[in-house]
Amino acid sequence: MLSTVRLAVANTLSAVRCSQALAPTVARSYSNSAPFGSLADEEVLQKLTTGELQHHNLERDLGNALRAVKLRRKHVASMLESNQKMSRELDHEGFDYEQVIGVNCENVIGYMPIPVGVAGPLVLDGRQYMVPMATTEGCLVASTNRGCRAIALSGGAHSAVLRDGMTRAPVVRMPDVIGAAALKDWVEADMSGERKLASLFESTSRFAKLKGIKVNVAGRNVFLRFEGATGDAMGMNMISKGVTKALDFLQDTFPKMDVVSISGNFCTDKKPSAVNWIDGRGKSVVCETIIQEDIVNKVLKTTSASLVDVNNVKNLVGSMVAGSIGEQVPCAISLSFFLKT
Structure with a gap:
């Protein structure tokens, strides 16, 4: 033994990921712009029904996050009978929605206490x-x-x-395999290009630092796995912003390049994968x-x-x-x- x-x-x-809720992101405040804030509740509900007001803009249009949540709940409950039980049983009082709107959740109707x-x-x-x-x-x-x-x-x-490095891997498409190979060579071999991509990537955040780009080619499709340091944050949105900035530059450098998706599943996010296991x-x-x-x-x-x-x-x-x-x-x-x- x-x-x-x-x-x-x-x-x-x-x-x-739950640490994202505590990330130093500034919540939106709509207290100074409320074009429909003076309307009575029934008028707001009517305009939601006719489409003059939209659920996703309700906080901005009313200038009061808690009131927006309450009226959104009422309108959702009126749409389907099955929604009424949800509206009755889901908590919504006693929560600071100003810290959520525009940061962590959209179309808020309440919260689940855990x-x-x-x-x-x-x-x-x-x-x-x-x-x-x-x-x-x-x-x-x-x-x-x-x-x-x-x-x-x-x-x-x-x-x-x-x-320590978070990844985002967009997929782009070139006109032919020769173009795909040229893009791969440029990213991996051109030091001035790599420095330019790093500079653009890091310009989007004071915390993001590009650590490297791994390139895989599948036919005309090119998968660019950006890896970056993100400080204390999980940093998925941070990395995505930097990648978007870098892609804009690549499109100017390679005018025939098409961006297929900001994530080509080579990241890989929310799924098991060999690339995550190895790299x-x-x-x-x-x-x-x-x-x-x-x-x-x-x-x-x-x-x-x-x-x-x-x-x-x-x-x-x-x-x-x-x-x-x-x-x-x-x-x-x-x-x-x-x-x-």
């Missing part, structure tokens, strides 16, 4: 962290908290960021902790041998049977491998 369990995880992590638990302390790189977790999954916080306790009793975990996307992190046998027994309520067996059968053999991309699981699930039993 193993006396200790050595657990190491190396995976590409996409930064947590309980937030806390796990910890998590001892990582010599520091203690309390980890807030917004979830409706029972036992998730409790099992994570138990894993944090096992790590703390073992002296903590250690981590290192191996790579990384977001933060590539390795973490390690050594948990002694007695802590495995007392805190995790299992044995070292059982954990190793589950890892082999589930994460390796099971992933192979399922045809998973890679024979390891995502880092969050790998963590739960020893945080939960």
Whole structure:
């Protein structure tokens, strides 16, 4: 039987998207421009029905975000009988919609409250962290908290960021394969062109820094995988703005180039892919902790041998049977491998 369990995880992590809600983006304020703000509620609802007012402009036209949400709810509820239950049961009071409109959500009719638990302390790189977790999954916080306790009793975990770069890969089309190859050569071999693209890319944000462009050609189609540093933000919108600026320059340089899509699925966003597995996307992190046998027994309520067996059968053999991309699981699930039993 193993006396200790050595657990190491190396995976590409996409930064947590919920952090976008906290990004330093300035919310729109419509308090100074409200062409329909003096109308009575019934008049507003009538104009929504006739199309004189549009749902997506209601905050601007009324100059009051909360009133816009309330009237939008009423109008949506009147459209279909099935919408009335949604309108009755969905919370909408007590929320600062001024911080949402134009930043995080459109056509807002309310919000879903999610309980937030806390796990910890998590001892990582010599520091203690309390980890807030917004979830409706029972036992998730409790099992994570138990894993944090096992790590703390073992002296903590250690981590290192191996790579940090968010990607966006537009697809463009050239008139022929010769043109596609010429574009690839220009992007990869012309240093002055690369510097120009970097300058344009970085002009759209004080945080964005272009780290490189990987080019793949499929017939006349050219996939340009831009990778950039985005500071503390997940940075998908930041990268997309920089890529758009670079594409404008490429179209001037290659007038016959057509932009097919700002994302050609070579990024790859929101989907498993070999390119993410191999080249990384977001933060590539390795973490390690050594948990002694007695802590495995007392805190995790299992044995070292059982954990190793589950890892082999589930994460390796099971992933192979399922045809998973890679024979390891995502880092969050790998963590739960020893945080939960």
